[in-house]
Amino acid sequence: MKIKNIFFKKKKHISLTQIYQILGLNKNLKKNTKIINIADLHNASSNDISFFNSIKYLNVLKNSKVKFVISEKKHLNIINNYCHPIIVKNVFKAVSLITEIFYPNSLNDAVDFSLSKVNKKKYTKVEFGNNVLLGKGVKIGKNSIIGHNTLIESNVHIGDNCIIGNNVLVKNTIVGNNVRILDGSIIGKKGFGFFPDKNLNIRYPHIGMVIVGDNVEIGCNNTIDRGSLSNTIIGKNTFIDNQVHIAHNVKIGNNCIITGQVGFAGSSTIGNNVSIGGQAGISGHLKIGDNVQIGGGSGVIKNIPDNSRVMGYPAKNIRFFLKENK
Amino acid sequence: MKIKNIFFKKKKHISLTQIYQILGLNKNLKKNTKIINIADLHNASSNDISFFNSIKYLNVLKNSKVKFVISEKKHLNIINNYCHPIIVKNVFKAVSLITEIFYPNSLNDAVDFSLSKVNKKKYTKVEFGNNVLLGKGVKIGKNSIIGHNTLIESNVHIGDNCIIGNNVLVKNTIVGNNVRILDGSIIGKKGFGFFPDKNLNIRYPHIGMVIVGDNVEIGCNNTIDRGSLSNTIIGKNTFIDNQVHIAHNVKIGNNCIITGQVGFAGSSTIGNNVSIGGQAGISGHLKIGDNVQIGGGSGVIKNIPDNSRVMGYPAKNIRFFLKENK
Amino acid sequence: MKIKNIFFKKKKHISLTQIYQILGLNKNLKKNTKIINIADLHNASSNDISFFNSIKYLNVLKNSKVKFVISEKKHLNIINNYCHPIIVKNVFKAVSLITEIFYPNSLNDAVDFSLSKVNKKKYTKVEFGNNVLLGKGVKIGKNSIIGHNTLIESNVHIGDNCIIGNNVLVKNTIVGNNVRILDGSIIGKKGFGFFPDKNLNIRYPHIGMVIVGDNVEIGCNNTIDRGSLSNTIIGKNTFIDNQVHIAHNVKIGNNCIITGQVGFAGSSTIGNNVSIGGQAGISGHLKIGDNVQIGGGSGVIKNIPDNSRVMGYPAKNIRFFLKENK
Numbered sequence: 020m021k022i023k024n025i026f027f028k029k030k031k032h033i034s035l036t037q038i039y040q041i042l043g044l045n046k047n048l049k050k051n052t053k054i055i056n057i058a059d060l061h062n063a064s065s066n067d068i069s070f071f072n073s074i075k076y077l078n079v080l081k082n083s084k085v086k087f088v089i090s091e092k093k094h095l096n097i098i099n100n101y102c103h104p105i106i107v108k109n110v111f112k113a114v115s116l117i118t119e120i121f122y123p124n125s126l127n128d129a130v131d132f133s134l135s136k137v138n139k140k141k142y143t144k145v146e147f148g149n150n151v152l153l154g155k156g157v158k159i160g161k162n163s164i165i166g167h168n169t170l171i172e173s174n175v176h177i178g179d180n181c182i183i184g185n186n187v188l189v190k191n192t193i194v195g196n197n198v199r200i201l202d203g204s205i206i207g208k209k210g211f212g213f214f215p216d217k218n219l220n221i222r223y224p225h226i227g228m229v230i231v232g233d234n235v236e237i238g239c240n241n242t243i244d245r246g247s248l249s250n251t252i253i254g255k256n257t258f259i260d261n262q263v264h265i266a267h268n269v270k271i272g273n274n275c276i277i278t279g280q281v282g283f284a285g286s287s288t289i290g291n292n293v294s295i296g297g298q299a300g301i302s303g304h305l306k307i308g309d310n311v312q313i314g315g316g317s318g319v320i321k322n323i324p325d326n327s328r329v330m331g332y333p334a335k336n337i338r339f340f341l342k343e344n345k
Numbered sequence: 346m347k348i349k350n351i352f353f354k355k356k357k358h359i360s361l362t363q364i365y366q367i368l369g370l371n372k373n374l375k376k377n378t379k380i381i382n383i384a385d386l387h388n389a390s391s392n393d394i395s396f397f398n399s400i401k402y403l404n405v406l407k408n409s410k411v412k413f414v415i416s417e418k419k420h421l422n423i424i425n426n427y428c429h430p431i432i433v434k435n436v437f438k439a440v441s442l443i444t445e446i447f448y449p450n451s452l453n454d455a456v457d458f459s460l461s462k463v464n465k466k467k468y469t470k471v472e473f474g475n476n477v478l479l480g481k482g483v484k485i486g487k488n489s490i491i492g493h494n495t496l497i498e499s500n501v502h503i504g505d506n507c508i509i510g511n512n513v514l515v516k517n518t519i520v521g522n523n524v525r526i527l528d529g530s531i532i533g534k535k536g537f538g539f540f541p542d543k544n545l546n547i548r549y550p551h552i553g554m555v556i557v558g559d560n561v562e563i564g565c566n567n568t569i570d571r572g573s574l575s576n577t578i579i580g581k582n583t584f585i586d587n588q589v590h591i592a593h594n595v596k597i598g599n600n601c602i603i604t605g606q607v608g609f610a611g612s613s614t615i616g617n618n619v620s621i622g623g624q625a626g627i628s629g630h631l632k633i634g635d636n637v638q639i640g641g642g643s644g645v646i647k648n649i650p651d652n653s654r655v656m657g658y659p660a661k662n663i664r665f666f667l668k669e670n671k
Numbered sequence: 672m673k674i675k676n677i678f679f680k681k682k683k684h685i686s687l688t689q690i691y692q693i694l695g696l697n698k699n700l701k702k703n704t705k706i707i708n709i710a711d712l713h714n715a716s717s718n719d720i721s722f723f724n725s726i727k728y729l730n731v732l733k734n735s736k737v738k739f740v741i742s743e744k745k746h747l748n749i750i751n752n753y754c755h756p757i758i759v760k761n762v763f764k765a766v767s768l769i770t771e772i773f774y775p776n777s778l779n780d781a782v783d784f785s786l787s788k789v790n791k792k793k794y795t796k797v798e799f800g801n802n803v804l805l806g807k808g809v810k811i812g813k814n815s816i817i818g819h820n821t822l823i824e825s826n827v828h829i830g831d832n833c834i835i836g837n838n839v840l841v842k843n844t845i846v847g848n849n850v851r852i853l854d855g856s857i858i859g860k861k862g863f864g865f866f867p868d869k870n871l872n873i874r875y876p877h878i879g880m881v882i883v884g885d886n887v888e889i890g891c892n893n894t895i896d897r898g899s900l901s902n903t904i905i906g907k908n909t910f911i912d913n914q915v916h917i918a919h920n921v922k923i924g925n926n927c928i929i930t931g932q933v934g935f936a937g938s939s940t941i942g943n944n945v946s947i948g949g950q951a952g953i954s955g956h957l958k959i960g961d962n963v964q965i966g967g968g969s970g971v972i973k974n975i976p977d978n979s980r981v982m983g984y985p986a987k988n989i990r991f992f993l994k995e996n997k
Contacts, residue, residue, distance in 0.1 A: 129834040129851065130800055130818040148456055149478055152801055152819060166456040167478060167496055170819055170837055182455040185496055185514055188837055188854050199455065202514050202531050203566075205854050205891045211912040217926055219886050220910055234545050239531045239568045240855075242891045242913040242931075258546055260537040261568040262590045262608075264914045264931040264949075274543055279568075279590040280608045280626075282914075282932045282949050284967065297590075297608050298626040298644075300932075300950040300968050315610065316626050316644035316658050318950070318968035332658060332968050332984060333996050344659050474782055475804055492782040493804060493822055508781040511822055511840055525781065528840050528857050529892075560871050565857045565894045584872055586863040587894040588916050588934075600869055605894075605916045606934045606952075623934050624952040624970075641936065642952050642970035642984050658984060670985050
């Protein structure tokens with residue numbers, strides 16, 4: 020399912036000529052080629068621009084309809100088989116530069132000054148606590164409850180029968196029905212992604228959202244960052260305890276149970292029916308299968324196949340872990 | 346010490362006939378037997394109903410005065426020796442159903458809409474910051490201080506000479522004298538307990554409280570969940586650092602030192618004079634003795650006897666840990 | 672660079688006679704010797720009083736100009752070589768007692784009741800969200816932004832072009848230019864330092880500050896405690912993710928990258944260009960060199976030399992860790 024991004028104003032299109040200029044490239048170009056958007060290979064449409072930075076994504080490249088792909092020299096020949104390569108020295112900096120052109124406001128989202136007190140005539144079927152502030156275009160479904168001092172930034176959608184607790188901050192997020200987000204949680208802040216530089220790290224845009232499925236519960240003092248180019252996703256009926264940190268682009272499946280103080284580094288994908296014990300950590304860019312059980316305190320640094328039970332640091336088959344530690 | 350639960354309205358009594366109906370059981374019953382409350386075996390009085398789900402609690406069963414005990418078939422003969430068994434397929438679901446009947450409001454406690462601005466005439470010996478909201482029936486002792494933006498929900502008791510910081514949320518909690526609860530902490534939220542279900546997890550009532558002893562300090566951004574049927578307890582003069590998570594039913598003794606980012610899974614009991622280093626995790630349903638020292642980063646998955654020093658994941662005698670890791 | 676402490680009112684001076692009285696010592700003294708301040712050996716000037724509690728600091732002692740040094744009997748002969756020893760049973764209790772005399776308000780800083788709504792005439796070049804409260808003497812540079820519900824306590828300095836998010840609490844802190852402190856973070860609270868005592872732990876004053884360098888980013892729901900006698904320092908261009916805990920007196924260098932849920936125990940020093948993976952923990956009083964990389968989930972319990980890559984619990988050379996765990 021593709022959900023329209025309603026949080027960041029996008030330029031209608033940029034010409035390919037302009038993109039080459041931004042990237043400092045100089046080439047004979049078909050004039051007037053219009054690029055509509057920038058997206059990762061999973062999501063790019065035929066008139067978008069995308070990028071390829073690891074052979075891991077070869078199959079995605081093969082199946083993509085995208086015509087222009089940013090990459091490094093070493094991938095030139097591969098890409099030539101499928102579409103038009105745009106070769107740069109640093110793929111991520113190039114992507115960042117173009118994203119910033121498409122989404123000019125995406126770097127300045129720290130505080131939403133359009134927030135104001137609730138206009139109760141507009142939300143007749145919602146119950147609000149004191150000192151709630153809402154941004155423009157916020158939608159909240161019927162029979163939902165918003166706790167005291169909570170901030171909901173512009174264009175956030177919250178479904179029916181939801182409970183948003185006290186002191187919560189929600190931004191750049193689409194919340195399903197029957198969801199609970201408990202006190203002190205911060206949902207939809209930009210991720211911890213930037214280009215390190217000795218004098219002044221360079222931030223790049225995070226134009227993704229957080230998508231929270233129906234029947235989810237998010238505990239207290241959690242931080243769930245929005246995606247950079249893709250979205251951060253919490254699947255249906257997944258329950259999350261307190262003080263959990265979920266970094267940008269993480270995708271968690273349905274019916275998962277995530278216990279207190281668990282942390283997810285960026286861009287990992289977690290299957291359905293996964294349970295994770297307290298304080299476990301999941302490294303970035305991993306794939307955790309369905310029905311996986313991860314013991315408390317584990318440090319997961321490799322992919323985990325479906326139906327596995329693991330524990331330890333680094334995490335291994337739980338029988339080995341317990342045997343080695345008798 | 347038994348502290349009266351002032352947070353959840355209880356029905357005066359339910360008939361045993363009604364309980365059998367709720368559980369879908371069909372039996373010839375002495376009519377008119379009134380059950381006053383539901384409680385665990387430690388706390389159940391003779392006219393209450395209780396439950397037995399592990400042979401670990403045999404001694405507690407033997408010494409209990411309770412007459413009706415919910416359990417599974419495999420425990421039938423044991424229970425018959427001491428009281429009247431009520432046999433069900435799933436003890437916890439049965440307990441949950443009955444708790445909900447006794448405490449009909451206990452599942453809807455996410456936001457207290459009775460909160461309002463401080464009536465300073467009522468609290469003449471308390472100093473309040475800006476934007477403090479108090480629920481009905483809140484008691485605060487003399488010379489106590491409540492910081493800015495703090496929320497104290499209905500019926501919470503706070504003793505004398507306490508300091509509650511800024512942005513704190515306190516609910517379902519009894520706080521002793523000379524206690525400090527620092528900024529951003531959330532005390533008394535329901536625990537992370539529910540019945541997993543593929544389509545819609547089922548919440549059960551958490552009717553316990555948090556009991557905070559005299560002279561306790563609770564640091565910033567902590568989460569301390571209230572008990573489900575019993576209480577979460579922080580013993581006298583125990584000091585807790587920042588970002589600690591304490592799950593439901595945990596009982597921490599006196600004079601403990603709990604360092605930053607430690608996590609406790611549910612229902613563990615910690616002795617007196619226990620010190621726990623940063624980021625250590627304590628699994629659920631464990632018993633940690635008195636005078637135990639747990640090194641930073643440890644993962645404790647077994648009971649620990651009095652006077653031990655442990656470290657590691659899983660935690661072991663600290664000498665072994667250091668020797669193995671020279 | 673020595674930064675003047677603007678947060679705690681200091682008595683102009685105390686006589687040495689008075690200091691001996693406070694410590695319960697009885698000696699023939701040169702009358703009228705005035706002591707100006709108490710400081711650690713690194714920072715003490717010739718008219719201050721300092722303390723010596725470990726042979727580790729011998730070189731610092733040698734190079735110090737301080738004339739009076741509190742210590743224990745076992746160090747008497749060493750100190751006699753360089754300055755005048757004041758011998759006590761418990762160095763830290765003695766230091767605490769004297770600090771409290773010099774800084775009489777330093778133990779009561781939990782809530783700043785001088786906070787009030789923003790006087791926008793005073794801060795014409797700053798943009799404020801709703802419900803912001805500022806203390807007395809707060810300075811905020813031009814083009815800075817302060818989010819909703821944020822509290823900035825008395826005498827805090829914030830530089831130009833800063834973004835302070837929503838629900839942030841800043842106290843006893845000096846913030847450079849172009850700094851971001853994101854939502855829910857608590858900066859400058861007192862550290863978790865006290866003298867354990869069976870009946871009533873004894874708090875000691877924390878008169879240090881937090882110093883945040885230019886271009887720093889501090890993520891959401893962090894806790895950064897101020898120093899006790901020295902300062903907690905975050906070096907220039909260091910970026911910190913969410914849910915990180917930094918205890919008192921920690922000094923972090925420039926250009927570091929600290930990922931989510933990392934924890935630092937007190938008084939450790941981190942070099943420049945250090946990167947630390949998620950959930951790693953750094954024990955207290957350690958020295959981590961420049962250009963060090965610490966893997967996610969590591970538990971660092973020893974000093975780490977420059978240019979090392981470590982991982983594991985306890986942390987070791989990353990090649991050994993990966994080899995042992997293949």
